[in-house]
Amino acid sequence: MSNIRKQAIISSLLVYVGVLVGAINTYFFVKEGSFTPEQYGLTRLFFDVAQNFFAWASLGVIPVIFKFYPYYKDHLPHRKIDLLTWALSIAFVGFIIVIAGALIFEPVVVRKFSRGSALFVEYYHWVFVFAFGMLFFSVVEGYSWALQKSVVSNFLKETLLRIFTTLFIVLYLFNIIDFDIFIKLFSFLFIIVLVVLVIHLASIKKLPITFSISKVTRRFYKKMFGMQSLVFSGICIMTLGQTIDSIMIAGVQGLTQTGIYSLAQFAANIVQIPQRSIQSVSTGVLAQHWKAKNYAEIGRIYERSCINLLLIALVIFGNLWLNIDAVFTVMNIQQEYAVGIQVIFVLGVARIIDAGTGVNGPVIGTSTFWRFDFFTGVIMLAVRLPLAYLMLRAYGMTGMAFSELISMASYNFVRFEFLRRKFKMQPFNMNTVLALVVTGMAFAIAYFLLQNVGGWTGIFSRSILFSLLVIGGVFGFKITPDAHQLLDKLKQRFR
Known part of the structure; x- marks a missing residue:
């Protein structure tokens, strides 16, 4: 757990730098006098449509890397490991098939999106470039996770990618480029970070490309293919469930509403960083523990992840919700986006539920019961799609947010029950209740004492008071052992 904690802390710090850059980017997208909500909605739709292209084109190969890399590592010298070569080759074939399908069904896209999302139709082919970079970066990133070298890949995806986005935004805002050039540069973002990651892995001699079939591949290819074929369906289902919001809103209500909803998603997604x-740090470690049948350590990682992620999610969302109205005012955000504040609350609760159930996904995905990922994905989508459509039609964006909350809670409940019944892993205890009570009381105190303090003074004072109260409660009630262990390590380092 100490290795996971160390890498997770480093990754989180790097990622939060990326969040800061991403927040600046989002501000430039939504402030008065910059991009229109329609243009911002297009950039978000690029991500969601490309994610679906990526899910289909990957053909389920990335979880295979996580699951089987320990066997390659134990039986082959690194230069002879052919796992990455096979993964990249399969992804390339998948990408060709997906792009062919996207071109065949282009008339359907034009018909469904022309009225409210004409910009998406205009730049539809550039989504292919964006998806290409996302796909191959994700494959190489997955290999980095299997190597337990997730820090660099996390930095590239969460931070460097956003820094390049900032550069393109600045060029646009200073009228050096127009929106047409901006969106074309935007489509190359993942290709840029892919090149950097490949260069990094090659420099540390961790990028084996070999076209000879290894003995491990000959031994396990049937199991690998069996896992890949089933997991592939699960990945596609899960991705569609996660991205259906913006795609459906763009098709039904248009890109302007998509932009408003996307800002709400961005705010809520901060909770999940x-x-x-x-998850990225623990995936490779969990795979090793499953191989060694070290169930006690798997259970400990699962339990610790639940309480730690719940606390962090509650602190982040508490700070966000305490100051949401003030942030909209002091940062001069376009008035159209204010209708999405209710959506932020609903989506934030959904993210807290997801974070509070810890690394249940990687625990199941790296076990011999990885097929369960497929079935939970089917359940999620079966709830998500019809519910999302009906609630969007009836209640607009807020209805869409509630449909995500319901499906997210259902999805995690099924996974929780599976781990509880199959492996007797039950991560919740009295500390879970204490975490909710402490953060709830801290929120109430900060809100009622400082609700009339405006501007940046109010934002900072509420955040500081709330955070200090929660931190005091965590240490006072000993809610998580990792807090004291981290404090002890910091004391040792500064002695």
Whole structure:
């Protein structure tokens, strides 16, 4: 757990630098006198459509890397490991198939999106470039995670990619480029970070490309293919469930509403950043523990991840919700986006539920019961798609947010029950209740004492008071052992 904690802390710090850059980018997108909500919505739709292209084109190969890399590592010298070569080759074939399908169904896209999302139709082919970079970066990133070298890949995806986005935004805002050039440069973002990651892995001699079939591949290819074929469906289902919001809003209500909803998603997604860091770090470690049948350590990682991620999510969301109205005012955000504040609250609760159930996804995905990922994905999508459409039609964006909350809670409940019944892993205890009570009381105190303090003074004073109260409660009630262990390490370092 100490190795996971160390890498997770480093990854989280780097990622939060990226969040800061991303927040600046978002501000430039939504402030008065910059991009229109329609243009901002297009950039968000690029991500969501490309994610679906990536999910289909990957053909389920990335989880295979996580699961089987320990066997390659134990039986082959690194230069003879052919796992990455096979993964890249399969992804290339998948990409050709997906792009062919995207071109065949282009008339359907034009018909569905022309009225409210004409910009998306205009730049549809540039999504292919964006998806290409996302796909191959994700494959190489997955290999980095398997190597337990996630810090660099996290920095590239969460931070460097956003720095390049800032550069392109600045060029646009200073009228050096127009929006047409901006969106074309934007489509190359993942290709840029892919090149950097490849150069990094090659420089440390961790990029084996070999076209000879290894003995491990000959031995396990049937199991690998079996896992890949089933996981592929699960990945596609899960990705569609995660991205259906903006795609459906763009098709039904147009890109302007997509932009408003996307800003709400951005605000709520800040809650999940530590979760992404811990998942990336823990995936390779969990795979090793499953191989060694070290169930006690797996259970400990699962339990610690739940309480730690719950606390972090509550602190982040508490600070966000305490100051949401003030932030909109002092940062001069376009008035159209204010209708999305309710959406931020609903999506934030959904993210807290997801974070509070810890690394249940990697725990199941790296086990011999990885097929369960497929079935939970089917359940999620079965709830998500019809519910999202009906609630969007009836209640607009807020209805869409509630549909995500319901499906997210259902998804994690099913996974929780599976781990509880199958492996007797039950990560929740009295500390979970204490975490909720402490953060709730801290929020109430900060809100009622400082609700009339305006501007940046109010934002900083509420955030500082709330955070200090929660930190005091965590140490006072000993809610998580990692807090004291981290404090002890810091004391040792400064002695």
